[in-house]
Amino acid sequence: MSATTMQSAAVALPPPSGFVKRFMRNRTAMISLIILLLITLVAIFAPYLAPHDPAKSSLRAIMKPPNATYLLGSDDLGRDVLSRLIFASRLSLIASVQAVVIALGLGLPLGLIAGYLGGWVDMVIMRLNDALMSFPALILAVVIVGMVGPSLTNAMTAIGLVYAPRVMRVVRGSTLSVRQEVYINAARATGCSDARIITRHVLPNVTGPLVVQATVLMGQALLAEAGLSFLGLGVQPPEASWGSILGAAFPFMQRSPVPTIAAGLVISITVLCFNLVGDGIRDSVGRMRRAGD
């Protein structure tokens, strides 16, 4: 007994190699993450960074091309486009987070329950899920907003609801495979209740795919918000999001193309970064799981 103790204690373990290290080696994902962090910082410190008051209009500066005062030009009401974009980043990001939180809040528990319990519970949840998924996301959101009235909160709740089935499918799929693992049986043998097994044993092992899905959804929610606001169904003036700035600038694109292009670029870059970060996480998590086997 003592001999085996000595021997085991003497075995040197390899240093823990983290998910973070692997992610940092992925250059594309790292650059995307840095861009996203910068955008977030811009959103947080918007009042300090914006050169002008985003709501202040000037009759002398209507649709000016970019110049020293207005770096990205001014819009049809004579407001500084750069300042408006900087302030709009707050709303755009918060709106996306809101939608993703709602999608996770609905999709995660339902996916866990459907995947873990199976049987008729799974049947019922999945059929509702299929019904919801058979609608095009944006159209459904337009319908919901049409029913409850246009506002950013309503729009993002609608988007969150529409995206919940996607989260649910991912979570259910991972749960189904995790449920087959021996350690779930071991947890049952230990005397864990179903609730404990789901929260302590299943949930941590589905977070990998979940984080990937949530990141990608952030991008999609941002895009959806932009789309709805572009159509006037999302954020209402005087507040502005990237989508509403794009929507406001779009009719004057012939005369003053810069605001349209700037707003479009900001949206595209942010969405792209979310997707690339999601890909990076997926790759790094995948390797972690394999190393763990």
Next chain:
Amino acid sequence: MSKPCLQVRDLNVKYPVGSTFLGAQRWLHAASDVSLHIDAGETLGLVGESGSGKSTTGMAILRLVTPHSGTVRLGDTDVTKLPASGLRALRRRMQIVFQDPYSSLNPSMTIAQLLEEPLQIHANMSKSDRQNAVAEILRAVGLHAGYAARYPHEFSGGQRQRIAIARAMILHPELVVLDEPVSALDVSTQSQILNLLKAIQDKSGTAFLLVAHDLAVVRLMSPRVAVMYLGEIVEEGPSGRVYDSPGHPYSMALISAIPFPDPVRQRSATRLILRGDLPSLMRPPSGCRFRTRCPFAMEICAQEKPPPAPIEGGGTAACHLHAHGPRLRGRSVQTLLTNRPGEVPQAAMAASR
């Protein structure tokens, strides 16, 4: 005989496997009328080839699979009749160590979390008491207490199995089902784990049900063995007697498959080599389930299920040879293969070659 820790009677486990085209439900009979008992602090070996239902039996005893009928008594409690809440409470008295230590430990939990979990569920202990208990059990299984903060993937197979054993033993259960506890490990690690299990048992007085296909492991670990074939226990008795003079042809075949380390003995050994595969568990043979592969099969074997016959030296064997045909009356099946050629049936002669 001391008080039995575990008593299993006529345990049946069936899995539904689709239906015939007439709509009748078809069943896979994973375990049929399994009866066994284990005394407190004793180890019973359960051996048999793959698919013989030994793991299923172990899982059904812990009700990790639901038995179709039969009773399982742990002490005075009938495990099969407990509601879910009572069953969870009973789990502190019976535990399991799984075969594969690579998949039986949750990869997202640290060793401390894994080991504290049973205490959180069953014992009303403070955080510091739990940590002390974890450190203590880690030392008991031969691991450094400082490993508690690490994750399972940082350990080798043998170390992980030690952790799995620690998790099973931390509540001091009365019974632990060891489901092939060493077959996924290197040979050098196997003996360490087996010695560890023995040392733990000596200290704790826990009863073990050792499910294994490695006969050498079972002989080393358990004074008593039960042999399973196609979901049924065909022979049961003290290890020494079963290994040296098996009363059932299937036990004989299993045991004669153990290689001797000495080539001279290996060549001169009488062996009983089976032909064919395990029959389907969905349509098990009538009468004696072993008859399709038994070199001594007689007419009666297809008609009647053999009752357990007492064997010289202890235990029973469910074989017609003891009452019919050569009428062994409790003697070893080996007598059919070695001496007194006048009594040996033709089939046995062919099989002994």
